[in-house]
Amino acid sequence: MKFGFGGYGELELPVRRNQLHDDAVALQSARAAFYLYLSSNKVRKIYIPEYLCTSLDSVFSTLNISIQKYTINSRFLPSKKIELMNDERLVIVNYFGLCDEGISKYLESYSDFSNVIIDNSQALFSPVIGGITTIYSPRKFLGIPDGGFLYSRDINDEPVEFFDSSRSSVHLLLRAAGEINKGYDEFLRAEAALENHEPRKMSKISRRIIDSIELKNVIDRRVNNFTKMHEHFSSINSLTFDLSSKTVPLCYPLKLNSSIDSIWKKLLTYDVYLPRYWEVEKSSSSYEYYDKTLFLPIDQRLDDQDVERLACLIIELINNE
Known part of the structure; x- marks a missing residue:
């Protein structure tokens, strides 16, 4: 019998034994x-x-x-x-x-x-x-x-072999330490390892x-943040959503009537990093989603104050366009 007691320290993560897609x-x-x-x-x-x-x-x-x-x-x-x-x-x-x-x-x-x-x-x-x-x-x-x-x-x-992510976790540690810019290159390396x-x-x-994550908090915070974003932007958003469903969104898509290129670039100067989903041919009927949509973060790291600050910033940038 092996115990694994003593030795060097470790990240002290709680054990919740989440059953997230255990049947998959x-x-x-x-x-x-x-x-x-x-x-x-x-x-x-x-x-x-x-x-x-x-x-x-x-x-x-x-x-x-x-x-x-x-x-x-x-x-x-x-x-x-x-x-x-x-x-x-x-x-x-x-x-x-x-x-x-x-x-x-x-x-x-x-x-x-x-x-x-x-x-x-x-x-x-x-x-x-x-x-x-x-x-x-x-x-x-x-x-x-x-x-x-x-x-x-x-x-x-x-498969029976485990993926080795020991060299693909550095960006997570750097981000936890507040080193977002340093972590970005490591993030790209981690993504490349999954190609x-x-x-x-x-x-x-x-x-x-x-197993350490409080999943209920993830769900509740995302739903709450999405709802608050929609309160700010429903009147100008070209997209409509059914808020009565039990969906847990990835982000808040804000589709405007004109290109978001300028606003997206200005947000970078405030250290607000938004993805662009996805660059397609200009002749495609889906190009407007890439060209006119801001995909706003609503993840569990943002509290009510964060959402309010971000929404106000975006409203100001839109009004200045």
């Missing part, structure tokens, strides 16, 4: 989850929205799967029903964790879900629908170095950190 296959990334599922099935073609990052392209290329892009409507759903052959798959993205009800309604037109994949990379707390293959990316919601969850009945052998989509089990470091 836990991998190092959502990209690896896609690879494991698709490599386990004979897929010839995959339908993906045109409004999506290119991180999955290498997976499709490696597996020699052809890509067919489809358009989305103002509710971020496929603009029409897509008929599928047995060797084809349809990826439906739960954008920003705000499409739960819309996806459920869209799927009512299908009698068979076996060829559908729900990409919940931006919807960590959204439930699996009716046994549909579903993929999550907890790194977008939690401060962990790696992680991806896969629900599917149709996969081959799961290899060969499946590995989620690292023990990520699992241990997840």
Whole structure:
């Protein structure tokens, strides 16, 4: 029997034993989850929205799967029903964790879900629908170095080797110490380490950190911050949201009537770093989401005062445009 008592110190993280997607296959990334599922099935073609990052392209290329892009409507759903052959798959993205009800309604037109994949990379707390293959990316919601969850009945052998995130956790420590700029280069290195989509089990470091997080606080704070942002911006936001649903959003998308380039750059001078989701062709019907939308943070690190300060700053910048 080994105890592991004594020796050098450690990070003193509480142990909550969170059961976050315990029934899923836990991998190092959502990209690896896609690879494991698709490599386990004979897929010839995959339908993906045109409004999506290119991180999955290498997976499709490696597996020699052809890509067919489809358009989305103002509710971020496929603009029409897509008929599928047995060797084809349809990826439906739960954008920003705000499409739960819309996806459920869209799927009512299908009698068979076996060829559908729900990409919940931006919807960590959204439930699996009716046994549909579903993929999550907890790194977008939690401060962990790696992680991806896969629900599917149709996969081959799961990996046995753990992902080694010991060199991919430095940015988390630097950010905790307030060294945000120093941590950014380490963050990029950590992201690069996940470009290899060969499946590995989620690292023990990520699992241990997840077990220390007060998930109820994560959920409550995100919902509260989203609601407060909407109170500030509902009158000028071109997007509408159903606040009665139980969704837990990734961010607050604020779509304006003109380009946000200038405001986005000015926010950098205030050390406000916003992502740009995602650069697509200007001719694309989805380009306006990239060009005219600010994706405001609502994560659990922000309290009511933070949200108020950020909202007031953005309102001032908008009024000065």
